[in-house]
Amino acid sequence: MTTVKVGGRLTFDTAAQRLDEMVWPSAGDTLTLDFSGVEAADSAGVSVLLHWLRAAAAKEVTLQLSHMPPGLQQLASVYGLAGLPGFAPAA
Secondary structure (H helix, E strand, C coil), rough: EEEEEEEEECCCCCCCHHHCCCCCCCCEEEEEEEEEEEEECCHHHHHHHHHHHHHHHHHHCCCEECCHHHHHHHHHHHCCCCCCCCCCCCC
16 A cells, blocks of 8 residues: 655645646555645645546556545535545545
């Protein structure tokens, strides 16, 4: 299992540059994204998460999320994404 700490801002101003910054593990591995360093997030941050979720599926990597900020969790819920695989915070 690989853990990547996501930090800074996941917002409209940073979303485009954040899309392809992920370093992916090998197919069949698990990647945990630790959001404890995220300072701010908005709906563009949810778009980044969706991109990473699709990329993980395409690369056959299991994506887990941990320490998601409450605001990001609320946005995911509002958009009906909270129940999708990968959006349930890792235990």
